[in-house]
Amino acid sequence: MSETVNTRHDWSGHRALVIGGSIGGLTAALLLRRLGFDVSVFERTPTNLDGRGGGIVLQPDTLRWFVECSDQHPEQVSTSTHYVQYLGMHNEIIHREDAPWSYTSWGTFYRALLADFGTADYHLGEYAAGFDEDVDGVEVRFTSGRRERADLVVFADGIGSPSRRRISPDTKLEYSGYVGWRGTVPESQVTPETFELLHDSITYSMAPHTHINVYPIPSTDGGLAVGERLLNYVWYRNVPEGHELDELMTDKRGFLAGVSLHPGAVQDRFVEEMRSAATRLLAPAAAEVVLRTEQPYLQAVYDAVSSRMAMGRVALVGDAASAARPHAAAGTAKAAANAWALYDALSDSGDIAEALAKWEPGQLELGQRLMRRVKEMGTRSQFDCTWVPGHPDNRFGLYGPGQ
Known part of the structure; x- marks a missing residue:
C-alpha cells in the first residue's frame, strides 16, 4: 500500500x-483533499x-474512510x-439467520x-444554479451572486441535482409507485417484549x-449502547401517482413537496x-415502533439513472448521478x-478530464446494475408479492446480494 501512496x-x-455537503459530498471532499486539492x-x-x-446500513465502502484514513474508528x-x-402477525419468528x-x-x-x-472551507446557504467550463477551469454560479472557479467540480447535491439536467439531460425522475414512511423511537420507550425481539x-x-x-441506530447524541439507541424503520406503502400522491405529499402549510416531507410536516390525517x-x-412489535413515533416523515420513492456522470472537468456522484x-x-x-x-482515477492521471473519462464507465455500470436489482426487489415486495423471507436475492449489498 505504501508504494501506491508514493506513486499517486x-x-x-x-x-x-x-x-453538496452531505455524506457523499464530504467523503468526496476528504478524498480530494487527500490528493492535494484545495x-x-x-x-x-x-x-x-x-x-x-x-x-444508514453501513457497507464497506461507506466505512472505508474511517477504516483507512481517519483518526476516528468505525x-x-x-x-x-x-x-x-x-416476524409473523403474532410476533412469531418465521425466519431468522445469522447476518x-x-x-x-x-x-x-x-x-x-x-x-x-473541518468547517473553514464548508459553506452553508449556497445554492449552485449553473456552471460553465473553459480551457482554464470551471466557473460555478450561485444564487447568492457568488462565483467560484476551480480545476475540478464534483456535484454531490442529491436526487434533485439541477446540474444533472445539464450533464445528463435525458435523465428523468420516475416514481416507483410507493412511498417510504420513516421514523425513530428510543429503545427505552418500547415494551420489554418488543425491545427483546428487535x-x-x-x-x-x-x-x-x-x-x-x-x-437500531445511534441515538440523536451519538449514543451506541444497547438500550440507549433508537429503533429506526422504513415502511413502504403503495400510493398511486397523481392526485393521491400529490395530496399525501402536500405539507401542513399547503406546499407540495417534491420528494420528502420532514418530521412535523406531514398532515395529521x-x-x-x-x-x-x-x-x-x-407484526405487533413493528406496529408498536410505528405507533410510538412522535413525528413520522415521508419520502416518495423515485428512480433516477444518469446516462452520463462526467463532462470535461465536472462530475456527478451519489444520488446526483x-x-x-x-x-x-x-x-x-x-x-x-x-x-x-474518483480518488483512484485522479491518483493515476495528471489530467482531470482524462481521469474523469476513465472513471465514468465503471461508475455508470455500478449505478445501472444496482438500479436493476432494487427495481426487482421493489416489484417482489410491493406489487407481485413474491418476496420470500430469507431468499438470497433479497439481501443488502452494493455490488450484489450480500456483497
Whole structure:
C-alpha cells in the first residue's frame, strides 16, 4: 500500500469544488483533499445538517474512510446486530439467520465526516444554479451572486441535482409507485417484549403489497449502547401517482413537496391513517415502533439513472448521478464508491478530464446494475408479492446480494 501512496499523482496547487455537503459530498471532499486539492464545499441548506435523516446500513465502502484514513474508528460511529429476521402477525419468528450488519444514524456519520473535514472551507446557504467550463477551469454560479472557479467540480447535491439536467439531460425522475414512511423511537420507550425481539436484528414484517424493516441506530447524541439507541424503520406503502400522491405529499402549510416531507410536516390525517394501518398490517412489535413515533416523515420513492456522470472537468456522484430505491441499503455506499473510484482515477492521471473519462464507465455500470436489482426487489415486495423471507436475492449489498 505504501508504494501506491508514493506513486499517486499530487494535485497540490489545484482547486476543487464539491457542491453538496452531505455524506457523499464530504467523503468526496476528504478524498480530494487527500490528493492535494484545495477543496471547498458548498451546501445549499442555510442551517447545519446535523439533525437530518434517519438510519444508514453501513457497507464497506461507506466505512472505508474511517477504516483507512481517519483518526476516528468505525466502532465510534456505528452500532450493530447479529441477525436478520422476519416476524409473523403474532410476533412469531418465521425466519431468522445469522447476518451481522452495522448501522449508523445520518447525524452521527455526518458529524464524524465534518469533524475530519473541518468547517473553514464548508459553506452553508449556497445554492449552485449553473456552471460553465473553459480551457482554464470551471466557473460555478450561485444564487447568492457568488462565483467560484476551480480545476475540478464534483456535484454531490442529491436526487434533485439541477446540474444533472445539464450533464445528463435525458435523465428523468420516475416514481416507483410507493412511498417510504420513516421514523425513530428510543429503545427505552418500547415494551420489554418488543425491545427483546428487535434489539439484535434487522427485522422485517411483510403483508400483501407492503413491508417494513426495523433496525437500531445511534441515538440523536451519538449514543451506541444497547438500550440507549433508537429503533429506526422504513415502511413502504403503495400510493398511486397523481392526485393521491400529490395530496399525501402536500405539507401542513399547503406546499407540495417534491420528494420528502420532514418530521412535523406531514398532515395529521395521513399520520392517523398510517398508524391505524400499522395495527392492521404489521407484526405487533413493528406496529408498536410505528405507533410510538412522535413525528413520522415521508419520502416518495423515485428512480433516477444518469446516462452520463462526467463532462470535461465536472462530475456527478451519489444520488446526483443515480438514485436507487433503498431496498439494497446501498445508496450511501454507492456515493462513497463513486468518490473512492474518483480518488483512484485522479491518483493515476495528471489530467482531470482524462481521469474523469476513465472513471465514468465503471461508475455508470455500478449505478445501472444496482438500479436493476432494487427495481426487482421493489416489484417482489410491493406489487407481485413474491418476496420470500430469507431468499438470497433479497439481501443488502452494493455490488450484489450480500456483497
